[in-house]
Every structure is written in structure tokens, then in C-alpha cells.
Amino acid sequence: MATINVALIGQGFMGRSHSNAWGQVAKFFKPPLQPVMHTVFGQPEENPQAFAANWGWRNAATDWEALVKSPEIGLVDVVTPNYMHAPVAKAAILAGKHVACEKPIAGTLSDAREMVEAAKKANVKTFVWFNYRRCPAVALAHQLVQQGKLGEIRHVRATYLQDWADDNVPLLWRFDKTLAGSGAHGDLNAHIVDMTRFVTGMEIVEVAGAIAETFIKKRKLPTGVAAGGIASGRAGADQWGDVTVDDAVLFLARFSNGAVASFEAARQATGNQNRNTFEINGTKGALKFDFERMNELLFYDATLPRAVQGWTNIMVTHGGDHPYVANWWPDAHIIGYEHGFVNQAFDILKVLAGEQPTVPLPDFEDAYNTQRVLEAALISAAERRPVNLEDVK
Numbered sequence: 001m002a003t004i005n006v007a008l009i010g011q012g013f014m015g016r017s018h019s020n021a022w023g024q025v026a027k028f029f030k031p032p033l034q035p036v037m038h039t040v041f042g043q044p045e046e047n048p049q050a051f052a053a054n055w056g057w058r059n060a061a062t063d064w065e066a067l068v069k070s071p072e073i074g075l076v077d078v079v080t081p082n083y084m085h086a087p088v089a090k091a092a093i094l095a096g097k098h099v100a101c102e103k104p105i106a107g108t109l110s111d112a113r114e115m116v117e118a119a120k121k122a123n124v125k126t127f128v129w130f131n132y133r134r135c136p137a138v139a140l141a142h143q144l145v146q147q148g149k150l151g152e153i154r155h156v157r158a159t160y161l162q163d164w165a166d167d168n169v170p171l172l173w174r175f176d177k178t179l180a181g182s183g184a185h186g187d188l189n190a191h192i193v194d195m196t197r198f199v200t201g202m203e204i205v206e207v208a209g210a211i212a213e214t215f216i217k218k219r220k221l222p223t224g225v226a227a228g229g230i231a232s233g234r235a236g237a238d239q240w241g242d243v244t245v246d247d248a249v250l251f252l253a254r255f256s257n258g259a260v261a262s263f264e265a266a267r268q269a270t271g272n273q274n275r276n277t278f279e280i281n282g283t284k285g286a287l288k289f290d291f292e293r294m295n296e297l298l299f300y301d302a303t304l305p306r307a308v309q310g311w312t313n314i315m316v317t318h319g320g321d322h323p324y325v326a327n328w329w330p331d332a333h334i335i336g337y338e339h340g341f342v343n344q345a346f347d348i349l350k351v352l353a354g355e356q357p358t359v360p361l362p363d364f365e366d367a368y369n370t371q372r373v374l375e376a377a378l379i380s381a382a383e384r385r386p387v388n389l390e391d392v393k
Contacts, residue, residue, distance in 0.1 A: 001033070002032070002034065002353070003033065003034040003036050004034070004035060004036065004074040004349075005036045005073050005075070006022055006036060006038055006073070006076075006077055007039045007068065007073045007077065008022075008039070008040040008057065008079065009064050009067070009068070009076060009079065009080055009084075009088050010041065010042070010078065010079035010080040011040065011042045011051050012079065014079035015042075015051065015055075016055070017079075017131075017338060018079055018129070018345075019040070019051075019055035020338050020342070021338070021341035021342045021345040022035050022077075023055065023056045024338075025345040025346050028327045028328060029327050029342075029346040031345075031349035031350065031353070032355055033349045033350075036058070037056050037058060038058055038059060039058065039060065039070075040055070040057040041061045041067050042060065044062050048060035048062060064088060065091060068088065068095055069091070073097060075098045075099070075352070076092035076097045077100045077101075078092075078100065078102060079102045080102075082107040082186065083178060083179045083180070083181065085102070085105060085106045085107065085111070085115070086111035086114060086115055089101055089118070089364075090115060093115075093118045093119055093124055094122065096124065097124065098125045098352060099119070099364075100127040100129065101115075101127070101128050101364070102128075103128055103130055103190050104181065104187075104370070104371055104374065105370075105371055107178075107180060109375045112364075112368045112371040113393070115368075116364045116368045119364050120365075125352060125363070126363045126364040127351070127361055128362045128364065128367035130198075130362050130367070131344055132194075132276060132291065132340060133340075133359065133361075133362070134339075134341070134343035134347070134359075135291070135340050136295070136322045136324050136325050136335070137289055137295065137296060137297040137314075138297075139322075140314070140316050140323060141199045141278075141297055142198055142201075142359050143323070143359070145282075145287075146201065148284070149284065149301070150280060150283075150285045151282040151283035151284030151302075152257065153257065153280060154260075154283065155260055155261070155279075155281040156196050156255065156259055156260070156261035156262075156278065156279070156281070157279040158196050158262070158263050158264070158277065158279075159264040159275065159278075160184075160191055160265045160276045161188075161265070161266050162184075162266070162267050162274060162275070163270045163271060163272050165184075165216070165247065165267035167219075170223075171219040171220065171222060171243065172222060177244035177245050178244070180245055182246060182249075182374070183214070183243075183249075183267065184246055184247055184248055184265040185245075185246050185265055186374060188265035188267070188276075189374060189377070191276060192265070192277075193370045193374065194367070194370045195276075196261065196278055197369070198359075198360065199278065199280060200255065200259070200280060202255040202256045202257055202259065203256045203389075204253045204255055204373045205255065205389050205390075206253060206254040206376075206386060206387065206388055206389060207251050207253050207373065207376040207377050207379075207380045207386065208380075208386045209252050209384075209386060210249065210381035211381055212246040212248070212377075212378065212381040213246065213247060213248050213249075214243055214245065214246055214247050215268060217243055218240045218241065218242055218243060219240065219241060221240065247266065248264075248265065248266035248268070249264075249377060249381065250264045251263050251377040251380060253373070263377075272292075275290060276292075277289060277291070283302075284303050285302050285303070286299070286302070294336070295317055295332075296314065297313075297314045298312070298313055298314070299311070299312045299314055300312070315332055317332050317333065323358050323359060324346075327346075346358075347359075347361050373389065376388075376389055376392045
């Protein structure tokens with residue numbers, strides 16, 4: 001079987017998720033291209049040698065610039081903090097490599113635009129890890145909309161709520177605008193903007209209004225090396241730094257067909273560990289999804305006689321009918337967070353081999369359009385006005 005050598009640029013939480021995906025994909029799927037976990041890059045203090053040994057990478061490196069230029073590498077997978085996405089991706093593209101990149105595509109809209117332009121000039125394939133598209137329930141929602149089951153979509157609601165970022169969490173890179181670009185907005189709203197664009201097949205054309213708030217203005221400086229979780233690290237006793245990103249961003253939007261939408265992202269929504277949700281209402285039916293119940297999709301069929309209409313809770317685990325799950329376990333032997341990454345690794349390998357993915361994959365240009373929506377919401381919040389997406393490029 002043909003192979004492709006993969007280089008992972010970065011470690012941490014996403015490094016673990018991606019490493020697991022590359023290591024598992026050929027065990028559960030039959031991809032047309034076999035991934036070889038060639039080299040992982042990390043800072044010397046992160047001990048990339050230990051990371052490589054633990055996760056199955058053949059080599060470790062501390063010079064990403066040399067690594068992405070290596071003639072042995074075919075695919076560069078970028079999981080660094082957001083500010084490094086553009087430099088690494090552009091260098092890899094210039095070296096003729098295919099590139100997969102974590103979301104959001106970049107820390108700034110201008111960086112995202114440059115990444116798109118570089119990829120077009122080099123004619124390489126690009127991918128962005130909006131992994132929630134690869135949940136079987138979300139992929140099924142996309143298919144149901146494509147089949148016309150919802151009719152004309154009129155109304156969309158989406159939320160991504162977490163509660164991990166309390167006062168005890170130190171000033172990690174996620175709270176620094178120069179490293180992250182934005183806070184809950186770029187981290188969480190990016191996912192639900194992408195998911196609703198993907199499921200509905202429509203583009204957002206206007207942000208009608210937005211509000212952004214930072215509740216915790218200062219945090220203790222972290223000490224030690226992160227252990228891989230979102231909020232890992234030990235807080236310093238006396239040193240403090242300014243938080244320069246949002247804790248919550250809410251905005252209203254309009255889709256290309258006139259449908260109205262609301263989006264809400266927060267990191268201090270008490271009691272919500274990873275509540276990534278959408279509700280899509282149409283003239284013939286409706287859908288609801290909640291990642292905290294990720295193996296289920298709620299469907300309302302309004303074409304049935306009124307006497308028997310009601311929400312149907314679909315357990316999206318039947319291999320004969322539901323995306324991806326034939327490669328996992330029997331009915332109702334549910335899958336988890338990490339499986340979405342494995343599913344995406346499979347689709348990336350299919351596209352690199354010239355085949356069609358199970359459901360559409362976001363490339364850099366697709367992710368750039370999500371970034372434009374995020375930028376429009378920040379402009380709207382700062383200037384307290386509607387923003388037309390045609391003006392955000």
C-alpha cells in the first residue's frame with residue numbers, strides 16, 4: 001500500500017488527539033493511503049523525545065523549519081498555538097507539502113487570507129480540523145438537510161458552552177491575544193459557525209449584532225510545562241498578567257437564504273463541560289444536536305400527520321445507515337471525542353489519494369470563510385453595529 005510520511009508540529013492537548021488519530025486510523029479503517037508517523041516537533045522543554053516514544057512517532061525534532069522542508073515529509077499537521085499556524089503552514093506549503101491545520105485556521109484574518117493564497121499558488125491540498133463534522137450525528141444531520149428533510153431552513157441556534165476557565169486557571173496561551181487571536185470566540189464559536197455552515201450548506205452574510213465580555217481581567221502566570229489538558233499548568237504564587245481575550249461572545253446573524261441565527265460561546269458557563277449544540281428549524285422538519293450526548297441526533301418530521309408528530313431521538317450508531325460507525329462498534333456501543341479525529345484522518349487520507357471524503361472536508365478557503373464570520377462578530381461587538389460579510393475580507 002502507498003504511504004505518506006506525516007510530521008506533527010506541536011504537542012499538548014491537540015497533539016495527543018492527532019497522534020491517536022494517525023495511530024488508530026489504519027487499524028479501524030482501510031484508507032487508500034497508509035500514514036507513517038514520521039516525526040513530531042516540540043520545544044526542548046516539552047521533551048518531544050518522550051512524546052514521540054509514548055505516542056508512536058518514529059522521530060522527534062526541535063527545529064520545525066527544517067522538518068517541514070524535509071523531502072521525507074508529505075503531510076504537515078499543525079497543532080501549535082494559533083499565532084504559529086500561519087508561519088508553519090506557509091513554510092510547509094512553500095516546500096510543496098500538503099497541510100492539515102488545527103482550528104481556527106489562524107490567529108488573525110490577514111494570516112488566514114495569506115494561508116489561503118499560498119495554498120492556491122502551490123496547488124497543494126489543505127485541511128482544517130473541524131473535528132465535530134466527523135461526529136456521525138453531525139454528518140447525518142448534514143445528509144438529512146441535503147436530502148431536503150428540513151425543507152427551507154428558517155432559524156438556527158448554536159451554542160458552545162464550557163466552564164473550565166474559572167479564577168483558578170493561570171494565564172495560559174489561550175488567554176493571550178498575541179498567541180490565541182481571541183478567546184472563547186475563536187476557540188468555540190469557530191466550531192459552531194463551521195458546523196452550522198456545514199449542516200445547512202448555507203453561508204452567513206451578515207452579523208446583525210454582537211457582544212463580547214472578559215469577566216476575569218487578570219490571572220496568575222503559569223509555571224511548569226503543560227501536561228496536555230486544556231487548563232493544565234501550575235499557577236505562580238504572586239505574579240499576575242492581563243487577560244487580553246474574551247471570555248464570552250454572543251452574536252446574531254443572517255444566512256444567505258434569509259434564515260436568522262444566534263451563536264453563543266462562553267468558557268465560564270457553569271455546569272456545561274463541553275456543551276456544543278445546534279438547533280436547525282425548517283419548514284418540513286428540525287434537528288437538534290448536543291455533543292454531551294454525541295451519539296444522538298434529535299429529528300422532528302413535520303410532514304407526518306399532526307397526531308403523530310414529535311421529536312425522534314436517533315441513536316446514530318448503526319453501521320449500515322450512519323456515517324463512519326460501520327468501522328467502529330456494534331449498534332449502541334457508543335463512540336467518544338477521539339473518534340471524530342480518527343474519522344477525519346480517514347477522510348484526509350481519502351482526499352490525498354484522490355477519493356471523495358465521507359462528507360465534505362474543510363480546506364483553508366472554507367475555514368477562511370468561518371474566520372470572516374468570527375472577525376465580523378468582533379467588529380460588531382467593538383463598534384456596536386451590524387456588519388455585512390461582503391465588507392470583511
